[in-house]
Amino acid sequence: MVLAALCLGLSGLTARTTTGNLLQNPAFADGDGDGFPDGWTPYPPGDGDTRIIAPATGGGIVFKDNDKNSGLGIEQWVPVQEGLRYTASADISGTGVTLNIFFVAKKLVRAGDLNKVKLSSKSARTAAGARTEVVAVAPAGATWAKIWFYCPKAGIADAVIRDAALTSATLSPSEVAAAAPAPAAAPAVSAPSGPVPQGNLLKNPVFADADGDGTPDGWNPYPPGNGDTLVLAPAPGGGLVFKDNDKNNGLGIEQWVPVQEGLNYTASAEVAGNGGVSLVLIFAPSIPNRPGDLKKIQLADKSARAAAGQPSTVPAIAPAGAKWVKVWLYSPKVGVTDVVIKQASLVASVPSVAAVNAATAAAAVAARPLPPGLASVIDFETGDLSQAHMGKAEGGDVTVITAAEGPVREGKYSARIAIKADKHRAEVPGYRSGAYGVARYGWSIYIPKEFDAQTFFSIITQWHSWGTGRESPKDGGPPTCMNISKGKLHLKLLAQGDDGWTSKATYLDICAVDEMRGRWNDFVMEVNWQGPGKGGWLKLYKDGKLAIDYKGTTWYDDKDKGPYFKFGTYKGGGKWRGTEEGAILYVDAARMALGEQSTCKMVDPAAYAPRPVRE
Structure with a gap:
């Protein structure tokens, strides 16, 4: 189930607006004379040479980054109430600075953990000739917001930041309605655009290792083995040894195959030994550069357990926009298995009318928004x-x-x-x-x-x-x-x-x-x-x-x-x-x-x- 990006509980909203500027030291004064604005934290910090945050003549701060190998930033954490609208703003003259607001459930101990625990975020780049502003609603569970002026590693910045502000307001009835998650478009099932490919679409379905590098040709290990508690290796007599004795790490092997939207694809695997593996189909519009990015772009997925003596099949219709499918044999972190995968296959066919109707109906139900x-x-x-x-x-x-x-x-x-x-x-x-x-x-x-x-x-x-x-x-x-x-x-x-x-x-x-x-x-x-x-x-x-x-x-x-x-x-x-x-x-x-x-x-x-x- 896709989680709603904005879970506000708006129908029961009782939070009250906090009046005035919620930021400490919005003018960036350096009252204690340590060279840095009171109430603010440098992250990433400057070095006084190529990366500088310092008091500006006439008030505010100089924000200068001439180092493309390191970022530069200044941040402040502010307590917030879920369901309120927050507006962060500042007068920024110059270029290269981004104003960001991140909502989290708990103030972080380590700054680098932010992306792991953030509930939502929003940002804006410097607006020439206008006050830079970011408006965002604190989602359910939010108790803190990080206000962050930032220039990333690859960026160059030369700006002066003055008069920062963070204000809050209760949502109007029209905003409450607008904030409710809109229905996501169901991945429509389209008519096939070309002839149906014939035969097994997988390269090397028996996991041969002709080049002797220890990995079946045409397949990619993900997550990879370590040769000890996590093993992917050619099996005597053919097939793939798939052994996972590590409950702290997963093990898998994958292959990407081009697909046509609207066709039915059926994956299968034959397994022998003790335990089993998950056989997974994941459809996407492109092959992600990093495996971890797949969740961001995937259109649909389906899986089944492939166990010893129980040949498993996974049928799925490629949704609208699908260009590729990942065929993935996988054991999760908590899993333990010791099997030989003898062979795998992926075949295409024209789906029946009943299958198309069922897939369309299921997609429409799955796309319903969560209640507020x-x-x-x-x-x-x-x-x-x-x-x-x-x-x-x-x-x-x-x-x-x-x-x-x-x-x-x-x-x-x-x-x-x-x-x-x-x-x-x-x-x-x-x-x-x-x-x-x-x-x-x-x-x-x-x-x-x-x-x-x-x-x-x-x-x-x-x-x-x-x-x-x-x-x-x-x-x-x-x-x-x-x-x-x-x-x-x-x-x-x-x-x-x-x-x-x-x-x-x-x-x-x-x-x-x-x-x-x-x-x-x-x-x-x-x-x-x-x-x-x-x-x-x-x-x-x-x-x-x-x-x-x-x-x-x-x-x-x-x-x-x-x-x-x-x-x-x-x-x-x-x-x-x-x-x-x-x-x-x-x-x-x-x-x-x-x-x-x-x-x-x-x-x-x-x-x-x-x-x-x-x-």
């Missing part, structure tokens, strides 16, 4: 898993179903979660909150009468700490989660302990599982993610009634990202050997809202469909 204030929605109303993070499930058997196939909480679809006896995980991953601050989550879970709540634990919802910055200390168990064990539903809150960099688990009872059987159970959790002594709190509501009211530490210090939500079933490291019937449940109606201006109603399933009663 929501940061993510996973309600399965696309008819597939495209709203989930990376558009796919983690682990075992997750199937999007209709009301004719099983219980549905709202709309037309829900997801069925099942685990077979040789598996231990089947979850739908969601999205992260900001590193710190208020987040609200709503979701619904259906527990069948046959669900086994006694013989083995089941984690049915998690707020996972993986990939959030400094690695959290382990306690031998899962992160913050809702857990079914011995007939009871509990919340485990895992957060920083009282004695330095340690972890402390707090266990809180919610209800007996028998109360949940045979019906949908609605949950709303609102939490202030904070480290020790920072005012953290957590409240959990079940079916509209307060079940947990906790005050204290909820998170860790030294994080640059928040936890990510996921729901489904997790039963540990492969020890579970129960029956599939005892491990089936259903999930639906997951929403996340961020920031103090968000409300429980924004995420409560009952706000979107009446709460059903026990069957």
